[in-house]
Amino acid sequence: MSLDIRRIGVALVLLILVGLPFGLGNYGYYILATIMIYSIVSLSLNVLIGMGGQISIGHAGFWALGAYASALSVVKLGFPFLLGVTLGGIVAALFGALVALPALRVQGHYLAIATLGFALFIQQVLFEWEWLTGGRQGLFVPRPALFGVELQSDFSYYYVLLATFLLLAWITGNFAKSHTGRSLMALRMSTIAAESCGIARARHIIIAFVMSAFFTGISGALYGHLLGHLSTETFSLAVSLSFLTMAVIGGLHSRAGALLGGAYLALAPEILREFKDAQMVIYGITLILCVQFLPGGLISLVEKIERAVWRTSDGAS
Amino acid sequence: MALLEISKVSLSFSGLRALIDLSFDVAERGIVGLIGPNGAGKSTLLNCISCLYRPENGQIRFDGRDLADCKSHQVAALGIRRTFQNLELFREASVRENVTLGLVYRYKLPLLGELFDLPWSRAMQRAAEDEANRILKSCELSEVANIRVSELPYGLQKSVELARALAGHPKLLLLDEPAAGMNPEESRRVAKTVRRLRDEDGITVLLIEHDMRVVMTVCDRVVVLDHGEKISEGSPAEVRRAPAVIKAYLGDEAAHA
Numbered sequence: 001m002s003l004d005i006r007r008i009g010v011a012l013v014l015l016i017l018v019g020l021p022f023g024l025g026n027y028g029y030y031i032l033a034t035i036m037i038y039s040i041v042s043l044s045l046n047v048l049i050g051m052g053g054q055i056s057i058g059h060a061g062f063w064a065l066g067a068y069a070s071a072l073s074v075v076k077l078g079f080p081f082l083l084g085v086t087l088g089g090i091v092a093a094l095f096g097a098l099v100a101l102p103a104l105r106v107q108g109h110y111l112a113i114a115t116l117g118f119a120l121f122i123q124q125v126l127f128e129w130e131w132l133t134g135g136r137q138g139l140f141v142p143r144p145a146l147f148g149v150e151l152q153s154d155f156s157y158y159y160v161l162l163a164t165f166l167l168l169a170w171i172t173g174n175f176a177k178s179h180t181g182r183s184l185m186a187l188r189m190s191t192i193a194a195e196s197c198g199i200a201r202a203r204h205i206i207i208a209f210v211m212s213a214f215f216t217g218i219s220g221a222l223y224g225h226l227l228g229h230l231s232t233e234t235f236s237l238a239v240s241l242s243f244l245t246m247a248v249i250g251g252l253h254s255r256a257g258a259l260l261g262g263a264y265l266a267l268a269p270e271i272l273r274e275f276k277d278a279q280m281v282i283y284g285i286t287l288i289l290c291v292q293f294l295p296g297g298l299i300s301l302v303e304k305i306e307r308a309v310w311r312t313s314d315g316a317s
Numbered sequence: 318m319a320l321l322e323i324s325k326v327s328l329s330f331s332g333l334r335a336l337i338d339l340s341f342d343v344a345e346r347g348i349v350g351l352i353g354p355n356g357a358g359k360s361t362l363l364n365c366i367s368c369l370y371r372p373e374n375g376q377i378r379f380d381g382r383d384l385a386d387c388k389s390h391q392v393a394a395l396g397i398r399r400t401f402q403n404l405e406l407f408r409e410a411s412v413r414e415n416v417t418l419g420l421v422y423r424y425k426l427p428l429l430g431e432l433f434d435l436p437w438s439r440a441m442q443r444a445a446e447d448e449a450n451r452i453l454k455s456c457e458l459s460e461v462a463n464i465r466v467s468e469l470p471y472g473l474q475k476s477v478e479l480a481r482a483l484a485g486h487p488k489l490l491l492l493d494e495p496a497a498g499m500n501p502e503e504s505r506r507v508a509k510t511v512r513r514l515r516d517e518d519g520i521t522v523l524l525i526e527h528d529m530r531v532v533m534t535v536c537d538r539v540v541v542l543d544h545g546e547k548i549s550e551g552s553p554a555e556v557r558r559a560p561a562v563i564k565a566y567l568g569d570e571a572a573h574a
Binding site for chain 2: 174175182185189195196197207
């Protein structure tokens with residue numbers, strides 16, 4: 001019974017996601033597209049933080065790597081769009097394996113600093129590597145194209161992004177049910193117990209970082225083709241921090257939460273535009289309130305309402 | 318033949334000598350009790366065998382293999398599983414999940430197959446679930462299988478930890494105070510379980526225990542530690558009479574009385 005309700009809920013959300021762009025204009029399409037792009041990053045943090053118990057404030061680094069790898073392979077090597085995006089994910093994933101190495105030794109604050117250093121390093125290298133990345137001038141990125149047909153409007157691109165999000169969300173769900181994913185969560189709950197069960201910590205931490213970096217690289221690649229122009233300012237420390245904020249506010253243990261997080265990060269600046277500099281204050285307060293009262297993120301609010309509805313309907317029957 | 322050989326093992330923590338030149342063997346299909354006052358080094362030795370600690374001197378051999386270069390997660394694959402004095406469970410997970418996690422490493426499913434939910438990887442997952450269910454049943458945990466471990470009473474939590482260890486089909490089982498915190502009735506059941514594991518499943522057991530009734534009824538050999546040193550070894554009856562043991566437990570006057 002509750003499984004059926006869940007299915008109906010998922011179908012409803014899908015329907016809404018498919019129907020959203022209708023009646024909107026170009027700017028609306030663009031905002032919807034960024035929601036999907038952010039949500040993919042949020043998924044990646046679900047894997048790394050929610051399942052793996054690791055921390056990263058360096059995801060802007062993976063995002064940048066994905067964006068530049070895809071853009072450059074399309075511009076300079078003539079790769080088709082989809083191949084470029086995949087390459088963006090792969091390049092980021094390789095660096096993910098690299099960033100996992102400090103995570104095998106240090107945790108918590110130290111790991112946060114290490115990942116932060118990684119993101120700053122990537123940003124700086126991309127900035128200085130002028131002949132390749134355009135440095136200060138930046139880099140023009142062609143529109144996305146599927147099988148030789150250019151997607152002129154963000155309306156159609158939104159559906160590509162939605163499909164990508166759904167594919168990665170499906171993979172994330174499979175991962176959460178998989179032996180590997182469950183072993184990763186076991187390590188988070190008790191490393192000593194997990195190792196006594198024969199679960200190798202290093203292997204699983206590396207997998208978590210590689211997967212998370214791959215997702216974020218894909219997202220960065222898709223973002224580059226949406227923007228049409230890349231400059232290294234896009235991948236600042238502030239972006240890494242807002243990724244973390246979005247993932248926490250949306251919910252770190254839920255794919256629907258990842259979607260809410262993406263929506264929050266894309267929509268909040270739009271809604272709060274009037275507040276100008278006071279925006280940062282509001283973000284800060286939102287985060288504090290969320291951590292204090294909704295540690296499971298916005299999605300846990302939805303789940304609470306769902307349970308309350310269940311109780312009343314149980315009582316009535 | 319000895320399944321586990323401890324030879325001349327020493328370890329100290331910042332000057333405190335936790336284990337001193339310790340040697341003894343655990344025979345295949347034996348049940349060996351490790352006893353001694355608190356701080357004698359019993360758990361330290363168990364941690365050395367499970368490669369959580371590394372001895373500074375000496376050697377630990379299991380099944381003829383030196384454990385010196387073994388990592389703590391590789392010990393399980395060799396056939397050594399354990400429980401912990403203060404319980405190391407996956408507390409937020411269900412009983413079934415705890416037991417399943419005890420056996421997943423043996424299935425070695427390729428990650429890509431699992432990520433794309435391919436039919437054969439799904440079949441293997443189901444095989445693992447079936448095996449977990451069998452273990453739950455034989456450990457009489459089926460009824461609580463879906464309950465979160467942290468919500469169970471202490472005694473049942475200990476059973477879950479044992480079930481999780483058994484899920485690895487160990488050759489050697491290390492039990493750190495399996496009867497601690499249990500009433501006499503429950504302790505008797507623990508003793509019976511340990512015997513059954515040896516008699517029916519052929520599992521060798523090394524156990525730390527303070528409950529002397531359990532030690533005396535279940536062990537065929539007992540090793541007594543005090544301040545990191547072996548002060549006695551023998552059958553339960555022999556050890557009980559040894560003056561060094563009486564002294565360690567009850568003090569000098571008792572030994573001379």
